[in-house]
Amino acid sequence: MSSSSAEAGGTRGSGSAAIYIFGALGGLNWGYDTGVISAAIIYLNQDFNLSPFITGWVVSALIVGAIIGAAVGGRLNDAIGRWKVLMITAIIFTIGPFGLAFAPNVEVILASRFVLGLSAGLAAVTLPVYLSEIAPTRIRGAVTAFYALAIVTGQFIGFVVGAIFAQAEAWRWMLGLAVVPSILFLIGLFFIWETPRWLVQQHREEEAWDVLRYDRSEEDAREELDEIKEMDRIEQEEGVSGLREFLAPWVRPILIVGIGVAILQQIMGINTIIYYTPTTLTKVGFGDQGAIVANISIGVLNVIAVLLAIRYADRLGRRPLLLIGAIGTTLALGVLAITSLTTSEPTGIGPVGIITLICLGTYIFFFQGSWGSITWVLLGEIFPLGIRATAMGVATVALWSANFVVALTFPPMLAALGVGGLFSIYAFICLGAFFFVWFLVPETKGRSLEKIETDLREAHGTRQSA
Numbered sequence: 001m002s003s004s005s006a007e008a009g010g011t012r013g014s015g016s017a018a019i020y021i022f023g024a025l026g027g028l029n030w031g032y033d034t035g036v037i038s039a040a041i042i043y044l045n046q047d048f049n050l051s052p053f054i055t056g057w058v059v060s061a062l063i064v065g066a067i068i069g070a071a072v073g074g075r076l077n078d079a080i081g082r083w084k085v086l087m088i089t090a091i092i093f094t095i096g097p098f099g100l101a102f103a104p105n106v107e108v109i110l111a112s113r114f115v116l117g118l119s120a121g122l123a124a125v126t127l128p129v130y131l132s133e134i135a136p137t138r139i140r141g142a143v144t145a146f147y148a149l150a151i152v153t154g155q156f157i158g159f160v161v162g163a164i165f166a167q168a169e170a171w172r173w174m175l176g177l178a179v180v181p182s183i184l185f186l187i188g189l190f191f192i193w194e195t196p197r198w199l200v201q202q203h204r205e206e207e208a209w210d211v212l213r214y215d216r217s218e219e220d221a222r223e224e225l226d227e228i229k230e231m232d233r234i235e236q237e238e239g240v241s242g243l244r245e246f247l248a249p250w251v252r253p254i255l256i257v258g259i260g261v262a263i264l265q266q267i268m269g270i271n272t273i274i275y276y277t278p279t280t281l282t283k284v285g286f287g288d289q290g291a292i293v294a295n296i297s298i299g300v301l302n303v304i305a306v307l308l309a310i311r312y313a314d315r316l317g318r319r320p321l322l323l324i325g326a327i328g329t330t331l332a333l334g335v336l337a338i339t340s341l342t343t344s345e346p347t348g349i350g351p352v353g354i355i356t357l358i359c360l361g362t363y364i365f366f367f368q369g370s371w372g373s374i375t376w377v378l379l380g381e382i383f384p385l386g387i388r389a390t391a392m393g394v395a396t397v398a399l400w401s402a403n404f405v406v407a408l409t410f411p412p413m414l415a416a417l418g419v420g421g422l423f424s425i426y427a428f429i430c431l432g433a434f435f436f437v438w439f440l441v442p443e444t445k446g447r448s449l450e451k452i453e454t455d456l457r458e459a460h461g462t463r464q465s466a
Helices: 012-048 052-080 082-101 106-134 137-166 171-176 179-191 196-201 205-215 218-238 243-247 252-267 270-282 288-312 318-342 351-368 371-381 385-440 449-459
Strands: none
Touching (some): 012 082, 012 106, 012 137, 012 179, 137 171, 196 205, 318 385
């Protein structure tokens, strides 16, 4: 099926569930690829005798590819539609693992990781927009947060698969098994359809009506379609499209919010926890095996926290969850920093090690239950329809670029500042995130995407009458 798939058989419930499940599989790919590399890199080093520089690029090639994928993904979404971009993403996701599994040399590994990064960048731009545009307003937050759940689930599966194949040193299996969710994602796309917002932009209103009616009552579908058509009319009259629209006075504030939230999500320190938890724990008394077991527990907390975000995104709202998350992460990292700065270097798992593990777990819980999941919800819904995908691309490029900088600078900063000094910096950044949300981020809970845009226009006096 494609954009007209809504006319096919099946019940509303099963059809809408399929959209969310198959859409989320794109996040599962991304999560798995980022999670499994921490185990695979050990055996890649042994087989190919990698230098530290090349090792860093094997890990970072995916991030570089993701930045490029995100940069082109926004305009591509607007040009050919969300569904077609997802199809391209799934095909690339399927090619990459074969390159890794059968790589004869490190050059092929680097190229394959870069290719997977392209698809990860496309997925990060497209899926939050797709899910936010396809979901009914009443469950939009939960549906879009489901993408974040897929990411952390994929990371956890990557940790587990890495541990299973570690004894056999089978890095090719670790990396190659990413093809399984890739194929499922590719197959699933034939059973879902294009978003009604993009269809209206292309003057395909009958197809948009079929999609809306499939997952909503006739009354709700008609009301939503009228809202989409009215907003499209306004944007057509104003010529809202392309990068030049980013300079419009009514767009700049929300673009600042989107880019700010995206960057903050990364510089609050999450990837230092995901990528380097074992390294951090070995510096506070844990042995290698104990650190690896603790890392799996962090993966479990990831999943539990995002499940809670899905439950409460449409009940509490986006702003409250982001504010709670900022406070929780500030306190967790603050206690961790103070403990590390005021106690002597541990020689085994003592109070410092236990407090560090508790603080890391607390940080993960608060972060993934808020910033780790709600960021994707917010980015998928705050931008105007005419530039939504393009603006999402800009924000995602900022997010991945911040990811790259944090991943690259963490090891030397940890060596120079120690656990206490480094996490003091991250604690202050988390505190800054609280004030950023308090003063700048709007609430979007319970409002249609068109209502969000209308309110933004009215705030700057640009609303046109019908």
